[in-house]
Amino acid sequence: xxxxxxxxxxxxxxxxxxxxxxxxxxxxxxxxxxxxxxxxxxxxxxxxxxxxxxxxxxxxxxxxxxxxxxxxxxxxxxxxxxxxxxxxxxxxxxxxxxxxxxxxxxxxxxxxxxxxxxxxxxxxxxxxxxxxxxxxxxxxxxxxx
Numbered sequence: 634x635x636x637x638x639x640x641x642x643x644x645x646x647x648x649x650x651x652x653x654x655x656x657x658x659x660x661x662x663x664x665x666x667x668x669x670x671x672x673x674x675x676x677x678x679x680x681x682x683x684x685x686x687x688x689x690x691x692x693x694x695x696x697x698x699x700x701x702x703x704x705x706x707x708x709x710x711x712x713x714x715x716x717x718x719x720x721x722x723x724x725x726x727x728x729x730x731x732x733x734x735x736x737x738x739x740x741x742x743x744x745x746x747x748x749x750x751x752x753x754x755x756x757x758x759x760x761x762x763x764x765x766x767x768x769x770x771x772x773x774x775x776x777x778x
Contacts, residue, residue, distance in 0.1 A: 635695065637702040639721075642713070643772055646706035650692035652771050653704055655750045656723070661697035662704075717775050722765070725778040729762035736764045743778040744768065752776075 643649045654664045671677035678688050690708045695701075725743035726736035737757075744754055744766050755767040755775070765777045 635699065635701075635703040638705050639702050639719075640705045640707060641774065642709040642711075643706045644708065644712060645689065645772070646692040646708050647689045648771055649706045649774075650694050650704075652751050653706075654694045656747055656752070656770075657694065657696075661701070662694045663697070665693060665695050713773050720774070721776045723776065723778040725766075726764050733759075733764065740764055740766050740778060747778065 641649060650664050654662055667674050667677035669677065671680070675685075675688060679685075691706065693703055693705045695703045723743065726740045728736075731739070740757070744752075747768055748754055751771040752768040753773075755769060757764065757766050758777075759765070767775060767777055769775055
């Protein structure tokens with residue numbers, strides 16, 4: 634059991650888990666495999682009598698470092714309608730100890746990589762000696778890099 638789990642409401646938990654696993658792969662995150670040595674999640678769920686229409690009701694990504702939080706995605710019936718009150722910061726720019734031009738280069742590279750994975754770029758921002766970009770994941774959840 635992880636010490637912290639961050640939960641996201643989602644329309645398509647599997648899609649968001651795949652996005653965040655790819656977005657955080659360089660930090661050791663992945664979609665965990667099924668327990669008990671099962672070949673895949675559908676086989677494991679079917680063997681437990683879970684109806685097929687429930688197979689995408691939840692998904693998660695975990696870090697190879699067990700001290701890092703787990704991201705859990707749960708299907709909800711309603712779509713996202715307002716701005717997130719909590720969001721993930723990927724810290725791609727390196728912070729105020731990194732020269733501004735290098736921060737912008739790092740951020741631009743991260744934006745390119747993340748938009749190729751399905752994120753949408755919103756805007757660049759700066760303040761307090763640091764720069765970042767605001768993006769949204771495939772379901773419109775805001776995050777920064």
